[in-house]
Amino acid sequence: MGKDPTTDIADKLAHLRLSFRGKAEGELDQLSEVASKVTGGNQKQRLLREDVMSAYQLLHRLAGSAGTFGYTMLGAEARRLEQRLKPLTEQDASNGDTKLVVSAEERQKTVDTLVQAGRLRALLDEPVVPPIPSASNSEWLKGNHGLPVSDIHVVLCGLSEGSQVFLEYALSNYGFSVSRQEVTALSFSQAHLMSMVVTSEDRLSDVSSALDSLFGGDESLKPPLICVGRSDDFRARYVLADKGADALFHEPIDITMLAEGIERLVSEQSRTVSGKILILDDDEDLAEHYRAVLEAAGFIVRAISDPETVLSELSEFFPDIMLLDVLMGEYSGPTVAKLIRFDPEWVSLPIIYLSSEQDKQVQLDAMAKGADEFLTKPMSDSHLVRAAQIRCYRARQLNELLIRDSLTGLLKHSFIKQEVEKEHARCKRLSHCSVVAMLDLDHFKKVNDQHGHRTGDVVIKALASLLKRRLRSTDLIGRYGGEEFVVVLPECTTQEGQSVMNQICHAFSDQLFTNNGVSLSVTLSVGIASLSSFGSGSDALNAADQALYERKEAGRNGVTIFHQG
Structure with a gap:
């Protein structure tokens, strides 16, 4: 018997969490050394730029990654201290001065900040709440699966006898599985076999209420509901939409349009939103965490940590979207995004920044250099998956416009x-x-x-x-x-x-x-x-x-x- 996929992903994430803890211990030791170095000098000693920058970069990484691995208190405290050091890191260094120019008051605040940073190691012992989905709440990991047309089961309910006979024959001819049943009389197991319900305007409220009861109000599980109605003004459409209708058709029904509507609605609910994602993040543990989570959700993922390999990886992997860290040691994410756009082949590639940067102006400035979206670390695994699904779906939509015939939706x-x-x-x-x-x-x-x-x-x-x-x-x-x-x-x-x-x-x-x-x-x-x-x-x-x-x-x-x- 194969291993449960949910257990498998949980094991991977637990292993990465242990790896993160090991690296974090070393980084927190470095912060302690910087704090000891600064507090060991006399009060008039000027702060070295490299000490403050080193502490800032360590805190920046912890602020962005600790929460992802379950250390929420460590991440929050690292972010607070990082923001206190940030103004010093932006001080002009063009004159080559290795020391920061600060007032005595600013120096003391900085020293206090570094001292607090040196004590962060204790937060590694906080209770960890790892963001690993359990069997009961891991729907986002399972993904949805598209249905072949023969598996699209259309239930006709509450229509006139003539309409039901016509629709049963016509829709069967299109390849759908069609039956006439009373939704209100279906059992829970029978209801889960439905892909689509077609009902009349008069019965819409009853059928919609029955579906709510059968599926416990979970909109993601309920089959789409098509209404055959008479009225067509705004108010009538509003009432039908409010009662639960997903589409409206008038008699005499255009069977081609109805078949297209059924396929579209079922496809939108059941489609697998996946794609190819390239991740560039110099934090290898974090990149691997993202990769494991996204692969479990059905994506094909490649994670790299060296910015110098990005062009060759793009050409070989050809991703639908790219996730890009903003700060990667000596390399800037926005600059990497800008050089990627040099190649016309990648002008339309959706690039999404991943960063713990919360300054909106900084985010906008970074996006102006070649990216499409900004995701702030740390983020929940479900948020990451949903963001990737939306972007991949949109990228696929745009690609479909390029290669598909506008009238038929078939390949050009x-x-x-x-x-x-x-x-x-x-x-x-x-x-x-x-x-x-x-x-x-x-x-x-x-x-x-x-x-x-x-x-x-x-x-x-x-x-x-x-x-x-x-x-x-x-x-x-x-x-x-x-x-x-x-x-x-x-x-x-x-x-x-x-x-x-x-x-x-x-x-x-x-x-x-x-x-x-x-x-x-x-x-x-x-x-x-x-x-x-x-x-x-x-x-x-x-x-x-x-x-x-x-x-x-x-x-x-x-x-x-x-x-x-």
Whole structure:
């Protein structure tokens, strides 16, 4: 039986906490030595700049890291003393004077501060409250997991008989699992199988209250709730939103829009927010702590402590976001951020500062040199994870805008071609069998000419939605141009690909589109080819295109496999 992940992360963090304590003992001994050196001199002896700077840097590190490892009193006291020394560290040193210019009163205050710093070692014996999640409060560590469409279970409740029959048939055709049930009669275990509830405006209050009771008011566990309503003014929408509705649709329901809404709402609730994070912090224990916590939350993390390696690490690791310490010995975090931006490739990389600096003006000045956000140490592990999730999600959103077609959300022409080449290289390297398919809507010009381009766009979006729902999460889908689509099916034979595409052709031909009271259906032609049978991905794509042409010549509405003559 495998080890419980929560126990595993707890062991890692406990080990890092012991490592921190060992280093902190040595640093606190250094503070004691500085205090003894200063108090051992006569009262007229001027303070050495290096002594004060050394004490300040040690206190700064403890202020930023002690709380993370459970030593909250030590961190708070180190921060208080650090702030008292900070004005002296900002004194102009351009004249090369090794001694600080202070009044007798300022000298005494500084000496008192250093003496107090020298006594901080006793705080290592305070009761430690390590920020390690227990099994009952570690949801942020577990992460959420996206659902394949066949696992999206839609419950229809409180709708008219006609609406329920229509929605059950139509949504099933999109690949959803659909049932008609009374939410108020479900057990706790049954309720947890629901991904989405669709109900009427009249029953919204009852259904929403039932969901609150079933899930104990936990909004993160409740399935999204779609309301089918009649009214559409601001006041009516406000009332529905206040009663718990997450979306509103009016009859007659546009099934394509409803299917997209279900997928979006379920995806937003269940998606895994992850990504690649590069951490640069000269405090190795703290960097490792952050790495362990973020990896447990589902991120891919690389932690480094040497600023001189950052450019090579960026090029090799290619992170979604970067966490950067502000003070790293002789190196400045803002300066490192600035030099990273020299390279156009990293201009859009989200950089988040990690620092115990609390001065808002200093934070703004630092951000002006190339960063996007400022997180103040110490921070809770859950806060760190949430901040990383938000930033990674936003970075992925921006990237999606660059590579996705605005109408369908599918990969653009150039990017799906890149994916075809990547999968071809993978087939050659691993001796796998994969398929590329070229799809084209039949008689699509007639749809645009007779029903208008708006209806044409609806048909294109409907096919894109169907493909996303019926294919695997590992399959790649792109809009090749106009009404043409390309699909890559990894680890799939041509016979398996033909079977899958035939199912999609049948499902799509069953969909009805309405324009000004006129209903129409559209069919689909597909040509497929084996990627491993060709010298390049583009050759395989051309073969699939040729098979598509043969399908068109043979009568459309079906699938043809490319066979070399």
